[in-house]
Amino acid sequence: xxTWNISKKQKIQKLEIIKSIDDNNQRILYILHNLGPKxxxxxxxxxxxxxxxxxxxxxxxxxxxxxxxxLIKDKKTNKASVxxxxxxERLLRSVT
Numbered sequence: 001x002x003t004w005n006i007s008k009k010q011k012i013q014k015l016e017i018i019k020s021i022d023d024n025n026q027r028i029l030y031i032l033h034n035l036g037p038k039x040x041x042x043x044x045x046x047x048x049x050x051x052x053x054x055x056x057x058x059x060x061x062x063x064x065x066x067x068x069x070x071l072i073k074d075k076k077t078n079k080a081s082v083x084x085x086x087x088x089e090r091l092l093r094s095v096t
Contacts, residue, residue, distance in 0.1 A: 011035065015046060024049055025057045032067065 014034045021027040031038060031046050044054050061067045
């Protein structure tokens with residue numbers, strides 16, 4: 001899986017900021033922008049939102065073209081999984 005290398009300290013700081021974001025959509029986009037491509041379950045974990053809420057906003061952003069889906073195969077298991085990657089920064093201006 002594609003990841004961004006950030007320090008533990010930076011990750012903790014970003015996760016603290018996420019807690020202060022009230023808008024669910026902005027929270028999800030902030031996670032993708034600052035922590036890099038994440039699995040669906042990781043977005044749920046970091047955002048502290050329900051599965052249905054995360055799914056709703058990911059699908060909405062995908063349809064609008066603000067995020068991308070990427071099919072990545074796990075080299076160990078050779079199974080595919082879909083990752084959603086933020087490709088649009090302009091929506092994040094209000095939270096950064």
